[in-house]
Amino acid sequence: MLRLLFFFIIISAISFLASWFADNRGLVFVDWLGYRIETSMMFVVASTSLAFVALLATIELALYIWNIPSRFRTRNKIHRYEKGLISLTKGFTALAISDEKRAKQAVRESKNLLGVRPITHILAAETAQLGGDTDEARKHFAALLEYKPTEFIAVRGLLESARKSGNIPKALQYAEKAYRMRPDMEDIPYILLTLYEQAGKWDEAHLFLEKYSSRNWIPFFKKRADFDVKKQKSLVLFMRGKEFIENGEDRESTWLKSYDIISRSLKYDPGFIPAAEAAVDLALKLGMKRKAISTVERMWKTAPYYKMGLSYLEMFASEKEAKKIKRAKKLLSINPKSVESHKVVANAAMKAGDTTLARNHIKLAITEVGETRSLCNMMVEVEKLSDEGDEQLVHKWAVKAKQAPRDDFMWRCGECGHKTELWNIKCEECDSFGSVKMTGFRSEFKKLPKKEMLALGQEN
Numbered sequence: 001m002l003r004l005l006f007f008f009i010i011i012s013a014i015s016f017l018a019s020w021f022a023d024n025r026g027l028v029f030v031d032w033l034g035y036r037i038e039t040s041m042m043f044v045v046a047s048t049s050l051a052f053v054a055l056l057a058t059i060e061l062a063l064y065i066w067n068i069p070s071r072f073r074t075r076n077k078i079h080r081y082e083k084g085l086i087s088l089t090k091g092f093t094a095l096a097i098s099d100e101k102r103a104k105q106a107v108r109e110s111k112n113l114l115g116v117r118p119i120t121h122i123l124a125a126e127t128a129q130l131g132g133d134t135d136e137a138r139k140h141f142a143a144l145l146e147y148k149p150t151e152f153i154a155v156r157g158l159l160e161s162a163r164k165s166g167n168i169p170k171a172l173q174y175a176e177k178a179y180r181m182r183p184d185m186e187d188i189p190y191i192l193l194t195l196y197e198q199a200g201k202w203d204e205a206h207l208f209l210e211k212y213s214s215r216n217w218i219p220f221f222k223k224r225a226d227f228d229v230k231k232q233k234s235l236v237l238f239m240r241g242k243e244f245i246e247n248g249e250d251r252e253s254t255w256l257k258s259y260d261i262i263s264r265s266l267k268y269d270p271g272f273i274p275a276a277e278a279a280v281d282l283a284l285k286l287g288m289k290r291k292a293i294s295t296v297e298r299m300w301k302t303a304p305y306y307k308m309g310l311s312y313l314e315m316f317a318s319e320k321e322a323k324k325i326k327r328a329k330k331l332l333s334i335n336p337k338s339v340e341s342h343k344v345v346a347n348a349a350m351k352a353g354d355t356t357l358a359r360n361h362i363k364l365a366i367t368e369v370g371e372t373r374s375l376c377n378m379m380v381e382v383e384k385l386s387d388e389g390d391e392q393l394v395h396k397w398a399v400k401a402k403q404a405p406r407d408d409f410m411w412r413c414g415e416c417g418h419k420t421e422l423w424n425i426k427c428e429e430c431d432s433f434g435s436v437k438m439t440g441f442r443s444e445f446k447k448l449p450k451k452e453m454l455a456l457g458q459e460n
């Protein structure tokens with residue numbers, strides 16, 4: 001619309017000028033080199049204008065021709081960029097579906113088309129990671145460290161490759177850096193904590209956990225189903241206490257300090273067996289029998305454990321055997337559902353010579369978990385003690401014990417399945433960290449209601 005208007009203005013200006021010149025013809029004389037030219041003013045103006053326009057057109061054409069090579073280069077460049085973009089798209093798509101072959105092809109193509117750039121490094125690094133080529137990935141991530149926008153992804157990548165190659169100190173260095181850069185990235189705090197633990201930096205791990213809980217940053221950890229803050233705190237404090245004993249002098253002040261730390265660990269998880277065992281040992285060493293007793297009673301709620309039950313009975317060594325049955329029954333009342341509780345009562349009953357009570361409790365345990373080796377062996381003991389002293393029964397249970405599945409292992413590695421009687425932060429077989437968990441073998445009593453079970457416990 002505006003152009004049209006402009007066009008009309010020009011046209012009317014030209015026609016106005018033409019008619020003006022027509023009205024005011026005037027004459028122009030040129031006398032030059034013996035020639036004499038006589039013409040009108042309008043002709044002079046028109047021909048000068050035409051000459052000017054022709055000059056402009058010539059310049060334009062010359063420039064156009066002059067610029068052909070550079071325009072060609074630019075077009076070529078844009079074309080390469082577009083092709084590069086397509087190969088990057090192909091590469092990242094291949095990565096998304098874990099197609100290593102296509103991703104590698106895209107890495108080569110995009111490098112050819114786009115040259116060395118952060119984005120080609122990212123593609124190359126991720127592709128190398130997909131193929132498990134840690135060295136190649138590390139090379140690209142190291143290059144990405146140079147660029148500010150890719151610094152974080154570089155640190156993360158280097159952290160991952162250090163973890164994969166088992167270089168804990170290096171991984172820790174990168175995790176700390178990544179945490180400083182982006183503390184809000186939810187897996188970074190978790191990785192950092194795990195690395196503190198793997199490096200045995202229990203003080204740092206403890207401080208880190210404290211900071212997290214005090215700042216109420218736990219939501220980061222909450223998103224991880226396998227993460228239990230209380231259990232983590234318990235573990236970290238226990239390891240600190242243990243370290244204290246291992247590195248300190250073997251004297252009362254060391255025991256006391258360690259006991260202090262380990263009992264704080266138990267506040268977070270009273271059922272953490274290694275900590276409970278250590279706390280009981282230290283309490284007894286320090287002459288604090290009541291503390292040892294209450295530690296066992298507290299742990300019994302969540303982690304009843306036959307050996308610990310026997311230690312509990314030993315704490316009442318001065319009492320009569322019949323009284324010790326009552327002590328055992330106290331554990332049963334704390335956790336009436338547990339097979340371990342019944343085993344402790346059976347043990348106390350046997351010592352007091354009450355074979356009927358002992359037999360009842362072992363059988364109750366057998367109905368629940370089946371004829372395990374330890375239960376069969378207990379039956380052998382009971383039948384040996386029994387007044388009737390039935391040789392055949394003793395033999396029957398002894399045979400069964402040999403065939404029965406073992407249930408004396410407390411701990412099992414979640415990674416390699418190695419079973420062990422002693423807990424350790426690292427699996428002694430496969431070196432996995434924190435994989436040793438309690439065996440699921442000790443299934444709990446569920447079928448019988450609490451009342452009925454207590455009644456059984458009171459027989460005789």
Ligand SMILES: [Zn+2]
Pocket residue numbers: 413414415416417418427428429430431432435
């Ligand atoms: Zn293992």
